[in-house]
Amino acid sequence: MRKNVGFHSVRSFSDRRWLLPFLASLLVSFTLFMATIFGLFSSQNVGDSLSLDIVSFTTLDDFENDSIGTDRKKLLDQPAIMQEEAPRIAYLITGTKGDSQRMRRTLQAIYHPRNQYILHLDLEAPPRERIDLTMYVKGDPLFSQVENVRVIAKANLVTYKGPTMIACTLHAISILLKESLRWDWFINLSASDYPLMTQDDILHGLSSLPRNLNFIEHSPISGWKLTQRARPIIVDPGLYLSKKFEVFTTTERRELPTSFKLYTGSAWVMLTRSFLEYCIWGWENLPRILLMYYANFISSPEGYFHTVICNSNEFKNTSISHDLHYISWGYPPKQHPLYLSTKDFNRMVKSGMPFARKFAKGDPVLDKIDRELLGRANGQFTPGGWCNQTSSDEMAEQCSSRGDDSKFLPGPGAERLQQLMKKLMSQEFRNGSCSSLQYDQTKRDWITPKKPA
Template structure:
């Protein structure tokens, strides 16, 4: 590819990604359930904090997506589901029917589906574009405290009551984002090569296009890398989408042609921002198992990993194969969740009830009752460790 063709493609893809910063255009992107009075007036929510989830899936992930949604569901939170363009029309229609016909989703009105799906190319910036798109929609639609991006192959290791209880005493500006400026092999393999993602202008996935000439490492900002999975504060999400500083847009243009940009964009933005670099907690709140040396994909988790999952104290883990037996064990022993039901919580239980049945509202649906358990204690222990003097400042944006 010549330099002329490259510049044309660069400008084109940059303009497409920049459109994401106009949230007024996003109101037509929802399908399924509209907000009810419960989620339409979040300031009246009886729960101390709330989370906005993006759960992404592709072709063949429908059942995993449904299971993950039910395991994560809580009336205090908001859920945006994205099936990319590779998924079939039948899968998309089935998901819409599942959400629309569910009595609790209809009553609360806090589950949405992205109607105009994006094509997400593996290792390309389209995954980053999809995340920013979701953040913009959720910022415009509802009030929440933290944004969490997950895939259909992720699964919770704590109940939502545990998560809400553990986060209720935290400063709202903290973001949990694993990061490092030590790029190592990624310097030559990711930072210097230039790629173009055809998914930005094609309707079908194809391999990334590589430019023969490499670029030098930038001097206007410092590069960071880390996990693509994170928990971001609302204030930082607003900074990335409608920020008063030009830094997010400048870095977006740079990362348009960066390999695996979701593993570097948010890290580089937050650590080069004087307003947010001191709000970073260097952890992605996930348990992920990797080969040694790490390969492109993490190891699929199974029953043999169950003890390590618990001892990690993390609230999420990935990745799991569809209907792996370890998921049944997590449901049974951690989430107290039966097949097709929600994770146990105070919002769906009667007073004194301790069984694993959660199909709808109990008598305390408007009182904000939480019933945290061992998962909350584990997560609080992890957070205390991460925020200790030994870890928080010393591991922050270095």
């Protein structure tokens, strides 16, 4: 019995060997804990980013109390600051089979070293045509120097009336944001669009405007569009197939949404970087919900951005209901606009619009626009203050050499654009917008209009 007791007592004593490692680990843990505590307090005192990361992470699920979202709203509510630096524009030019030459011409007509350009020739175009367009961009010495023209290599299939046009547009915007390129506004054009004034005219005219304005023609969807666009459910084959087919409609009809209001308008827009960051990054769920909703909506390019901006409390007061295009719809208006020709030239100029559509391939009116409005020679860039030039006879040729891109030579087009903007900022025009604010020309700020007595 004693042997057994002695054995157990020795074993019990030997088990205490864990005490030394335990005490050592306890001491180390206590030291690290105290160091962390003092480190946190010191980082709070010096404004270390760790505390900010914790706050932003723990409050992402609560948009009502999100300090980051609140700060952003405060910034949007502040008076618009007129920036000293001239604006920059990001252009998307889209086309399909047989449009590469027209896209080149439009690019030359609207080119400016300050801007960014993305060209998308859709999947219906043969590979040879896309390669030729890419080689043209790569082979131009000015494009290689400035590096502001890109051709989308992995083309998307764009179906008329389907959501694939929105997918193409969001794809281009994502590229512009991912590469952290400098731009203030985004403009989408097709191969059948053409400018009615120089980039110097446009950039000079936009320099006096707040950078938070979104030009997007819109109105609440009503009438025949409710039954022919809002209620049908469509499927776009371009999302699933490699060849272009017409969209087809299901037999089912949907009810109108109750959580947001539907808007419609022109597919041609000039949108701000901040609004498009909201659409792509979506710090709240509205852009994603509406993107899914418009995935099977007829003519979604004429409704997606419009519905997002007019249902967003942050951005609806920045909307101007205009697409900055001269378009002839005829009477009564049909589904497609009329082709413009020389007989429309004077009306286009008097409109003050910076762009017009639609133009047929090689129509003589384009040569007239080049000659009388742009001062552009065939196959050359539209001249401007950025060109290294010595005489008017050499302007077109010497625009292949880059000078100061912050120097503008505005012409009559700038005056026409100024008159147009004055009209668009008026209270009478903005009464039809989803915005509830009015632009004060004297204060250069948005104000809430007074209610009539």
